[in-house]
Amino acid sequence: MTTPDAARSTRTDVAGVTSARLGAALLAALVALVLAGCGLRPETPPPVEPSPDAVEQVRGRTVADALEIADAATSAAAGADVDDELRALLEQVAQVADQHAEQLGGTYDSGLPRPEVTPTSARAAVLATPADVLGMLGEAADEALRDADALEDGALARLVGSVAVSRADLGARLADALEVDSPAPVPADEQTVPETVAPESAAPLARAHDEAGFAFEVVAAHLTGKQRAAAREAAQRARTLGAAWATAAGIADGPQDPRLAAYALPVGLDDDAVLDQLERTVLGGVADAYAAALAREPAGGRVAYLDGLLRAVTDARAAGAAAAAFPGLPEQAEAAAS
Known part of the structure; x- marks a missing residue:
C-alpha cells in the first residue's frame, strides 16, 4: 500500500524529470533559433565525390593519359638535344593529345573543393625524354584499345578506339624518328x-x-x-x-x-x-x-x-x-x- 508521503515523493520525482526534459527541449530549440539567426547550421559531414561508373572510369582514364602524354611531349620537345624534325613531331604529339582530352570532355569537375596543386605536381613541372613519350604512347594505346572493346557505350567506344589508333600511329612515327622499335600495338x-x-x-x-x-x-x-x-x-x-x-x-x-x-x-x-x-x-x-x-x-x-x-x-x-x-x-x- 502506498503511503501519502510516498505518493507525494513519486509525483515530485516525475515532475522533476518532466521539468528537466522540458528545459532541455527548450534549450535545444533556443540554440537552433540562435544558430539560424546567425546563418549557422549544426555541423554536417562534408560532401564527397560521387563514385564514377564504368563508362566514366574509362573516359576519365583516357583523358588523364592524354594530358600526361601532352605534358611529357611538351617537355621532351624543349630538350636541348632534340633536332627540329623531332621537335616538330613531339609538338604534334602534344597538340593531338590535348585534342583527345578536349574531345573526351576534359577532367571531371564535381564542383567540390580540391587540394591545391603544388609546383611539383603541376603540368608545367613534367620532365620527360622522347623515349619516355614513346613508352607512354605505347602503353596508353594498348589500354585504350582494351577499353574500346569493353565499353558498353558504343559512341564512346568509337571515340576511344579512334584515340587508341591515333596513339599507336603517333608511336610508330616517333619510333621511326628515334630509329627504334615501337612499343605501340600493330595490326x-x-x-x-x-x-x-x-x-x-x-x-x-x-x-x-x-x-x-x-x-x-x-x-x-x-x-x-x-x-x-x-x-x-x-x-x-x-x-x-x-x-x-x-x-x-x-x-x-x-x-x-x-x-x-x-x-x-x-x-x-x-x-x-x-x-x-x-x-x-x-x-x-x-x-x-x-x-x-x-x-x-x-x-x-x-x-x-x-x-x-x-x-x-x-x-x-x-x-x-x-x-x-x-x-x-x-x-x-x-x-x-x-
Missing part, C-alpha cells in the same frame, strides 16, 4: 572477319574494301615492277575482305550487296601524286567504315573492327598520309577544317 598479320555480322556494320565494310581493291587495281595498271606487284597484292587483299564482309552479313551477290562493278576515279591518273592520293583516300574510307562499326557492335565484340581500323591507318601511313588526331572520324576532321 594482326591476317585480318579476320566474324562468321556472322549485321548488315548495318558489314555492308559499309564490304563496299569500302571493294572500292579500295578497285582503286589499287587502277594504281597497279599505272606502275611497273615491284610497285605494280605490291599494288596488285593490296588490291587482291581488299577484294577478298570485301567479299568476306558481304558473305558474313548474308548479302553477297544479292540485292543488298553494296559492291559495284566500278567506282569513281579522279582525273590525272598519270600523275604519281594523284595515284598516291587515291590510295590514301580509299584507305581513309576503309578506316571510316571500321570506326563506324565500333559504335554498332556490342562490348566484347569489337576486336576485329579495332584491328581493321589500325590496319587501315597503318597502310595509309605507308602511303604517305599525315597523322590524324581522330582516324576514322570524318566529322572531327571536318570540324577542325571549319
Whole structure:
C-alpha cells in the first residue's frame, strides 16, 4: 500500500524529470533559433565525390593519359638535344593529345573543393625524354584499345578506339624518328572477319574494301615492277575482305550487296601524286567504315573492327598520309577544317 508521503515523493520525482526534459527541449530549440539567426547550421559531414561508373572510369582514364602524354611531349620537345624534325613531331604529339582530352570532355569537375596543386605536381613541372613519350604512347594505346572493346557505350567506344589508333600511329612515327622499335600495338598479320555480322556494320565494310581493291587495281595498271606487284597484292587483299564482309552479313551477290562493278576515279591518273592520293583516300574510307562499326557492335565484340581500323591507318601511313588526331572520324576532321 502506498503511503501519502510516498505518493507525494513519486509525483515530485516525475515532475522533476518532466521539468528537466522540458528545459532541455527548450534549450535545444533556443540554440537552433540562435544558430539560424546567425546563418549557422549544426555541423554536417562534408560532401564527397560521387563514385564514377564504368563508362566514366574509362573516359576519365583516357583523358588523364592524354594530358600526361601532352605534358611529357611538351617537355621532351624543349630538350636541348632534340633536332627540329623531332621537335616538330613531339609538338604534334602534344597538340593531338590535348585534342583527345578536349574531345573526351576534359577532367571531371564535381564542383567540390580540391587540394591545391603544388609546383611539383603541376603540368608545367613534367620532365620527360622522347623515349619516355614513346613508352607512354605505347602503353596508353594498348589500354585504350582494351577499353574500346569493353565499353558498353558504343559512341564512346568509337571515340576511344579512334584515340587508341591515333596513339599507336603517333608511336610508330616517333619510333621511326628515334630509329627504334615501337612499343605501340600493330595490326594482326591476317585480318579476320566474324562468321556472322549485321548488315548495318558489314555492308559499309564490304563496299569500302571493294572500292579500295578497285582503286589499287587502277594504281597497279599505272606502275611497273615491284610497285605494280605490291599494288596488285593490296588490291587482291581488299577484294577478298570485301567479299568476306558481304558473305558474313548474308548479302553477297544479292540485292543488298553494296559492291559495284566500278567506282569513281579522279582525273590525272598519270600523275604519281594523284595515284598516291587515291590510295590514301580509299584507305581513309576503309578506316571510316571500321570506326563506324565500333559504335554498332556490342562490348566484347569489337576486336576485329579495332584491328581493321589500325590496319587501315597503318597502310595509309605507308602511303604517305599525315597523322590524324581522330582516324576514322570524318566529322572531327571536318570540324577542325571549319
